[in-house]
Amino acid sequence: MLSDRFRSSYLDYFQRLQERTLDEQEVPAIVSDVTAELEDLRLRYQAGQVTEAGLAYGRTQIRDLLQRLIDGCELTTQTRRTIDRLVVDSLPRSLLSAPGRYTQDWFSVHEEHWCRHFGHLAGQPGLQAVEIGSFEGRSACWIVQNLLVGENSRLICIDPFTDYPGQEANFDHNVRAAGCAERIVKLRGRSQQLLPYLAAESYDFIYVDGSHQVLDVLQDAAMCWRLVRPGGLLVFDDYEHSLFPNSFGMSAGPAIDTFLVSRVKISLTVAFGAVAGMDR
Numbered sequence: 001m002l003s004d005r006f007r008s009s010y011l012d013y014f015q016r017l018q019e020r021t022l023d024e025q026e027v028p029a030i031v032s033d034v035t036a037e038l039e040d041l042r043l044r045y046q047a048g049q050v051t052e053a054g055l056a057y058g059r060t061q062i063r064d065l066l067q068r069l070i071d072g073c074e075l076t077t078q079t080r081r082t083i084d085r086l087v088v089d090s091l092p093r094s095l096l097s098a099p100g101r102y103t104q105d106w107f108s109v110h111e112e113h114w115c116r117h118f119g120h121l122a123g124q125p126g127l128q129a130v131e132i133g134s135f136e137g138r139s140a141c142w143i144v145q146n147l148l149v150g151e152n153s154r155l156i157c158i159d160p161f162t163d164y165p166g167q168e169a170n171f172d173h174n175v176r177a178a179g180c181a182e183r184i185v186k187l188r189g190r191s192q193q194l195l196p197y198l199a200a201e202s203y204d205f206i207y208v209d210g211s212h213q214v215l216d217v218l219q220d221a222a223m224c225w226r227l228v229r230p231g232g233l234l235v236f237d238d239y240e241h242s243l244f245p246n247s248f249g250m251s252a253g254p255a256i257d258t259f260l261v262s263r264v265k266i267s268l269t270v271a272f273g274a275v276a277g278m279d280r
Contacts, residue, residue, distance in 0.1 A: 001058035133210035209237035
């Protein structure tokens, strides 16, 4: 998605933000790089060299960098306003026109895959589901509106809601705005703390999109394996995620492989995700 020219600089900016060695004097150069990359993405999309999903993904990567600049650097008011304008420019149009309070959209570009692979669940009564890592509720609302439409179906959403101030309020608003509040149960906290309280072999569908740290993924996988019913679906997101390749270790793939190799084969893979079918 990001051009080769920009990608190396992009990763360097993240590394230096992590090390806190980047200061405001360098921000104009970063803004210039980002502006050029946004234009390059637009032109490549118009030329058919980048898909709509790739365009949205690239813009979201850029937006994440800009937000980390705002959060991690001491900036003047003018510089902050400049970056805020770029944040808006980097947002996919769907965010700007959506009725909900969303700051990112990593899910919509994959709805087609979800419909293809999980559409058979739609309309089944009494489905019980769990989502680990609900963020602002976009995927949760989609799951409820498109899959858990059968009578007495329910989704449990687990998230610590600590990514940014107001995240939980945005989640609550989005769930209400989408008309999903009656079918969603929100549990605030880390999955490792909350999953042990859920009943074993009681869930038909579990979507794991929480922390991508290896130990966290392994713990989530083991705990969710206990919860999912025989014949149920255990879905891992970001199996091949490459936003922070190598040095940032954000792909959940290695941890998923480690768990599944002794449990069950991966039944199918989709863009930025993996699905493991239960076989007990």
